[in-house]
Amino acid sequence: MPATTQRLRVPARLPQLARVREFVHGCALRKGLPERETFACELAADEAFVNIVVHAYGGESDRPVFVRCRGLANGLVISFVDEGMAWDPSPPSAPPWESTQAEVTVGGLGRLIIHRAMDGVRFRRRGSRNILTLCKFRSGFSPAE
């Protein structure tokens, strides 16, 4: 099937968040994802971008974040590429407030949301780059491995 691909390159700055979300929003809508799945993609993209700025680049800078959306027959693949330090996108096993620790902390919340909002999350380090690939399928479909 012919895959439509859209690309965006933005500097690693938080004011770019709205632009990243709007890009993903447009791609998801064009792919025909319903409102709820579209919102899930925006949410995961927001969290991913913030993690890249904060964890991969260690703070705001003009270094690049590449976003690519590729339509699948039944969903959307969103990938984020950055040139920063490797970061750990694996989720905590439970929300921090369900932790048995006396002091409830809030670390890991973004990663938890990414994993729960999306149907598939894959992180790779290739050379000096981080590649985070997220996919979301239309309701009723599950990821074709």
Next chain:
Amino acid sequence: MPATTQRLRVPARLPQLARVREFVHGCALRKGLPERETFACELAADEAFVNIVVHAYGGESDRPVFVRCRGLANGLVISFVDEGMAWDPSPPSAPPWESTQAEVTVGGLGRLIIHRAMDGVRFRRRGSRNILTLCKFRSGFSPAE
């Protein structure tokens, strides 16, 4: 000026209340009274009718209550006539809850409302009949003595 007069006769029963109010409502509207003055007339008519049933006739019965509405150039005169015992329509000087008495009572409330809602209230005993005359002027006009 030609005075339009409308009449209603109803038995002294509380379920007639809505009919009495509607009659007065219609007369006030036809006379061109604004919403607020019209409501004041309905309110006073309600309290007057209840007082006639309860105080003049000592309870519900099929005895008659006559209501008459007469248009004035700048307002409406509503009269209630009944064949019951004389009753005192004079108002308490203040609402019962503004009383200095330890135990707040609620007697006299209907009469207080009649006097405050209307611009003029007149009570007469003629033979075996009570005649209560209420008048309401359009905002901005005061009673022509």
Next chain:
Amino acid sequence: MDVKTTEYKRVAVVQPVGRVDSNTSAEFEAELRRLVDSGHINLVLDLSKIDFLSSAGLRVIVSTMKSTRKNGGNICVAEANARAAEVMKLAGLDSVIDMHPTREAAIASF
């Protein structure tokens, strides 16, 4: 007349809909008494849907006010429409019972 009640743990909101007059005030009174008897000490009267309110309704309100205050609570009014506000004012009850612009302001006042 119909009475719509919303019971929360710490307060109940009572909304009489239609005409509260000498014919219907007994129903209104019964519902308020039920709430007081079931342990509600704080009541909000939502008077936004009142088509008519006479002294018969005010007597019920005043007697309920006394019950709630005796129990350590209170009653207040929310969203009184023009007619209800006019009657409350004519009778001077607006100086005895707090009148709030919204249900939430009334609930938050306890």
Next chain:
Amino acid sequence: MDVKTTEYKRVAVVQPVGRVDSNTSAEFEAELRRLVDSGHINLVLDLSKIDFLSSAGLRVIVSTMKSTRKNGGNICVAEANARAAEVMKLAGLDSVIDMHPTREAAIASF
């Protein structure tokens, strides 16, 4: 993002309007901190006008929840729209913070 606050004597209702994300959560946090610092121990978050809510907003909510509880009060949510409810649920926060269908139910819960 804009924050509309209604302060009552016993509770304050905070309504963030628009997007609460990493760019704007500081404003949201400042308003909640102002309320806590001015003595409000009970807060209602009206999430009906949220266009976007990310973990940055949730962190503010959780930290405010801890402050209010430490002061003997609490925080709860009212009228969460679909997006806000989805994020609260994804994060599991809906099992930690009470979610009420209306502002008045939220206010009445304290």
